[in-house]
Amino acid sequence: MAEPIIDWFAENGRDLPWRRPGFSAWGTLVSEFMLQQTPVVRVIPRLLEWLERWPTPADLAAVPPGEAVRAWGRLGYPRRALALHACATAIAAEHGNEVPEDVEVLLGLPGIGPYTARAVAAFAYGHRHPVVDVNVRRVLARAVDGLGQPGPARTTQDLASMDAHLPGGIREARAFNAGTMELGAIVCTARAPRCDECPISALCAWRAAGYPEFTGPRTPVQKRYEGSDRQARGRILGELRSTNIPIGGAALTKLIPDPDQRDRSVAGLLADGLIVDTTDGYALP
C-alpha cells in the first residue's frame, strides 16, 4: 500500500512548518514534543514563537525551566515543557548543540521515547525507520488487520507492523511514514473515516469485511477535564504564567477552594517539578 499512499500524500499533504525545506532538526524535535498530545492547529503558533525565541537547544537551556513552562502556554500536559528543557540542556552540554540523528542516542535523551526518536531520525535527517503514532496505528489496524480500532499501543509489534510495509528507498520510506500519518489524521479519522477519498480503499481489510465492530481491548478513555485535579493544576500554572508572582495563602484558596483538591494539586505540581516552594509562596522553577 506504499505507492498509493505516497502518491496521495504528494497531492494532499498539508503545508505544515515542519514539512518545509530547511526546517531545522531542533524545530522538528520541538514540534514532535508539542504534537504528542496537542492538535496541529494549536501547536503551530506556539512552535513558531518558541523557535524564534530559542532557535537552538542552547538558547532554551540558558533560561530557567520555568521559562519553558511559561512559554508552553495552554498546550496542555506541561511536563512536556520541562522534559523539552531537560532535553535541550543535554543536547547543548553533551552533543555540541546539535540534535543527534541516531535513534539509540536520541532515546538516551530526557523526554524522548520510541516515537519521538524515530520521528526525529526520519523526518529531520531522512533515515529509514518506521514511525508509528496513533494515526498510523489506526490506518494499519483497519487496512491491514481488518480491525476498526488499534487498541492499546504495543511498541514492538506496532513498529514491526509498519516496518513490514516500509519501502526500501529512503525518500519513499520518509514519504510513506508521513503519508500514512497524514492519512490517519485527515481521512481515516477515529470517528468518521472518509473511505471514498482514501487512496487505499480497495486494499482495506476493514472495509472489505463490512466494517465489523471492534470487540478487542480499547485504548483507555481520558477522564473528564472539567472539575478534575488536572484542571486545578492548570489553574495554578495559568496564574503563575500570567502574573509571575508566587502564589499561596488566600490567593491559592480563592483559586482552588476545595482544600483536598488544592493539596493534591500542589503536591502533584511539586512532585513533577512544575512549581517550587519559596518563602513567598509557590513559583515556577
Ligand code: SF4
Ligand atoms: S478505506 Fe476507510 S477505513 Fe480503510 S484505511 Fe481508508 S479511510 Fe481507513
